[in-house]
Amino acid sequence: MTHSSRPELLTLHAVRLLGFADTAAITRRYCMDPARTAALLEDFQVRGWVERAAFADLAGWSLRESGRQENERRLAAELDQVGAGDEVRAVYRDFLPLNTRLQKACTRWQLRPTPGDPLAVNDHSDPAWDDAVLDELAAIHRGLTPLAERLGGSLTRFRSYDPRFAAALQQAWRGDGGWVDRTDLDSCHRVWFELHEDLIATLGLVRHP
Numbered sequence: 001m002t003h004s005s006r007p008e009l010l011t012l013h014a015v016r017l018l019g020f021a022d023t024a025a026i027t028r029r030y031c032m033d034p035a036r037t038a039a040l041l042e043d044f045q046v047r048g049w050v051e052r053a054a055f056a057d058l059a060g061w062s063l064r065e066s067g068r069q070e071n072e073r074r075l076a077a078e079l080d081q082v083g084a085g086d087e088v089r090a091v092y093r094d095f096l097p098l099n100t101r102l103q104k105a106c107t108r109w110q111l112r113p114t115p116g117d118p119l120a121v122n123d124h125s126d127p128a129w130d131d132a133v134l135d136e137l138a139a140i141h142r143g144l145t146p147l148a149e150r151l152g153g154s155l156t157r158f159r160s161y162d163p164r165f166a167a168a169l170q171q172a173w174r175g176d177g178g179w180v181d182r183t184d185l186d187s188c189h190r191v192w193f194e195l196h197e198d199l200i201a202t203l204g205l206v207r208h209p
Contacts, residue, residue: 003082004156007032009074011040013157015050015063016071016201017194022060030157075202084154085203091147092199098143102192105136109180124177134172137180137188141165158198164191 005013014029015021021029027037041061044050049067052059063071079085112122112129124130144162151158168188171179181189200207 002153002156002159003078003084005030005078007036008040009071009078010157011037012044012049012063012067012071012074013198013201015041015044015061016068017197020053020060020062026061072201072204076204078155079202082154087150087154088199088202091150092203092205094147095196095199098140098147099192099196101136102140102189105133105140106181106189108136109133109177130177133180134169137169137172141169155202158195161191161195161198 010030010032011026014026018025018029023034023038023041026032026041027034041050041052044067045052047066047070049064049070050061051064052061079088108122109130110122112120112126114120122129141162144165148158148162152162164186165188168179168186168191172188178185179187181187183190197207199205
């Protein structure tokens with residue numbers, strides 16, 4: 001039976017995955033109770049795990065180093081409790097080749113080399129080029145689905161990645177290319193970045209460029 005993480009872990013983990021987000025976004029990340037999430041964030045601030053900052057009209061929460069350590073401690077304890085360490089590590093090994101392909105696909109979405117400029121920006125005037133990238137993202141998604149199923153079979157919090165990636169890709173196929181790589185949308189790149197961060201946090205690894 002799959003394990004559902006406690007709200008305390010999910011709230012702290014959502015701050016890590018989102019990087020900088022307001023209370024509403026953190027609540028939405030795991031469909032949590034708004035009042036409970038707000039109370040937990042206030043408690044975490046007192047404990048020194050998170051901090052709130054405001055820039056002009058933008059305000060939100062971010063993780064402090066002590067919060068990062070606490071997040072990883074809780075994730076490791078949960079992984080041990082569930083007994084899913086070997087499976088998550090195996091999935092991560094299978095994930096890495098797909099991650100390389102995803103990075104290359106996003107680069108091809110952003111750049112379209114010309115004879116005189118290998119770093120020419122893709123102006124998306126070549127439908128065949130863009131369609132080839134979307135085809136590759138579709139193939140990557142087909143590889144993601146069984147990995148997400150394996151992860152979700154152990155930990156419920158991993159179940160959202162596959163449908164989110166599929167939804168973003170569908171929007172891109174409909175003609176809104178921002179859903180491939182924009183950071184202010186739940187794009188293919190953003191979903192993938194969060195999954196990668198989730199995996200390395202769960203396994204206590206260090207993200208390499």
